[in-house]
Amino acid sequence: MSKPPVIAPVASATVDAIVADVVALRRSMAALQAREARLLATAFTAVRAEAGGARPGSVEAELPVRSLAAELGAALRVSDRSVQRQLGEAVTLTERFPATFAALAAGRVSRAHVAVIMDAGAHLTDPEARAVFEAAVLPYAEAESASRLKPVARVRAEKVVPSSLQERHDRARARRGVRVNDLDDGMxxxxxxxxxxxxxxxxxxxxxxxxxxxxxxxxxxxxxxxxxxxxxxxxxxxxxxxxxxxxxxPGDAAPxxxxxxxxxxxxxxxxxxxGAPEAHDGPTGLAAIHATVEVTVPVLTLLGQDAGPVDLAGYGPIDPATARHLAGHAPGWDRILTHPVTGAVLAVDRYRPSEQIRRALRVRDRHCRFPGCRQPTWRCDIDHTHDAAHGGKTRICNLAHLCRRHHILKHHTAWCVTQLADGVLQWTSPTGRIYRDVPVSSVAFSSVDSLDRDPPPF
Structure with missing residues (x-):
């Protein structure tokens, strides 16, 4: 049997130097990740204070955090949903697992180790119990890989605060879901x-x-x-x-x-x-009936300067609240603007876009038009860029798909948007930064030459 080749002293020294450099680099990366987590947690805490006495979990309490996530996501060119998840994880790490955070900042453990420790200790609600758990698991984490740490961390967390199989199953069941991961070759x-x-x-x-x-x-x-x-x-x-x-x-070949x-x-x-979902059937009876409503709205009522009645075609005057309810649940309704004195019809507009406009918007937008968001159009609202309540027209040049998250963000935070030519949306963040979102159809259908000439959308 031949002997294995002996590594030359020079090559061995080179490899040794590279290993030392990589280890040092990984320590520096861990320290930077800890610094980033500290910054994210600080920002999260600051914007959360803006909510004041808002009920935890309410939209009012969430909007400042969503706006922060949108600001960071647009600047980093990543999904703001991912950023919001990172904000929450940063707060959890810095506030609930301080010893683990310190180990990450010192470069003794990696971000993968941190994720394993946080997952295993997620059910430990008592700070003293978490401290005991961290003290028991960190020495092992500093000496082993994250994959080897995972079963050990779970066992040591259970030793600190035992939980029943039913409790663990309930926690795991709460994380059930369905996801799509796009692959190559149309799969x-x-x-x-x-x-x-x-x-x-x-x-x-x-x-x-x-x-x-x-x-x-x-x-x-x-x-x-x-x-x-x-x-x-x-x-x-x-x-x-x-x-x-x-x-x-084709031919005689077997299938x-x-x-x-x-x-x-x-x-x-x-x-x-x-197949039909047995326990989740759609609405039946009256709930399956959709109305087409014609509402006559005086101009001053539309502008909020008057509380006059609204006329429902075929019935007569109705209160504005009922009109808004009917319009909100109807697939389409016509808006008729009248003169406040003479009653003459000034304009007729359709608030909800026609199917022809919807088809054109689906082709143009493909997904939510907030920077970095890829929610498909069928999960989005069609939003008036310039609000219909302030005179915005129901036209392609004033409409865009926004998922519910970013639709709410547009209307209830300092984020604002302007629609430019060719369906380009120009978003302005609360800090004054500007982000341009170009329709994916413009990129997909443009020639190579035009793509080379046009500046990037950021």
């Missing part, structure tokens, strides 16, 4: 975090159905009334462009058989897209 990953019983039950049902489909396809039989291969098809269907089922190739993983994925897509 996405749908991840659902569920209670183990439900997750294994779902997987078992998909597997059983996949075996049935495979048996049917193998025998060449058609089974009516099932669902796989594509929305609204039967269990033996082969052609399914939506779910990716195999299709018959490609789907694997069990492919079958499970196809069946899951069909169940989610075509």
């Amino acid at each position: 996405s990953e749908l991840t659902a975090v569920l209670p183990a019983v439900l997750a294994h039950g779902c997987y078992d049902r998909l597997t059983r159905m996949a075996h049935e489909v495979r048996a049917v396809e193998r025998d060449g039989q058609a089974v009516a009334g099932g669902a796989t291969g594509g929305s609204g098809t039967n269990l033996a269907a082969d052609a399914a462009p939506l779910t990716g089922a195999a299709t018959d190739p 490609t058989a789907r694997s069990m993983d492919e079958l499970r994925a196809d069946i899951l897509a069909d169940l989610l897209l075509t």
Whole structure:
């Protein structure tokens, strides 16, 4: 057996120097991350004080924090939702885990170690118990990797304040959710975090159905009334462009058989897209009826200078509160502006955009138009850039998609927005910084030459 090559002294010294430099660099990075956490926590505490006596968890208490997160997110070109989560984590680290924060600032542990410690000790509400937990777990964290620390941290947290399996399950169940992670080549990953019983039950049902489909396809039989291969098809269907089922190739070649993983994925897509949620059906009866309302609003009432009655077509005068309620729940309503003295019709405008305008906006915007936000248009409100209550028109040049979070931020904080040519939104933050959001369609449909000439939107 040949002996392994001996590393030359010079190369060994070089590697040793590199290792020392990397270790020192990682310590410096940890110290910088601790400094960033301190800054975020300080900012969070300052804006939270602005809420005064607002009830914790209320919109009034959250808006200053959201505005801060939006300011930081726009400046850093990251999602303000991520920034708000980082703000909360920074406060938790600095206030609830001071010893861990000190270890991070000294470079003795990494940010990954900190995340493990905070997660394991999240249920420790007593400060003394958390201090005992930190003292027990930090020496191990400073000597081992974050992956090895995780099980040890959980055990030591349980030794400090034991909790029942039911309590731990309830905490974990509160973190259930569904997420989409976009992949390459036109694919996405749908991840659902569920209670183990439900997750294994779902997987078992998909597997059983996949075996049935495979048996049917193998025998060449058609089974009516099932669902796989594509929305609204039967269990033996082969052609399914939506779910990716195999299709018959040209010529005499045999169709490609789907694997069990492919079958499970196809069946899951069909169940989610075509099945009705048994416990979450939509509104029925009166709640399913939508009205088209024609409301005549005097100009002074519209401007808030008069509390005169509003005329409902086909009925007569109604109070403004009822009119606002009807308009808020209607898919569309017409606004008729009249002269306060003569009663002459001055203008007719539609507050809610037509379907044609909605289609154009969906193509133009693609997602929420706040800088850095990627909430899809179907989860957004169509907002008047210049408020309709102050004369803003229901036109494409005055409309944009905003998710509910940023819609509220626009109307209830110092953030303001102006719509420029070609649907470009110019946002001004409370500190006076300006951020331009260019419609993604302008970038996607522009030629390479025009992209090279145009300045970046920041």
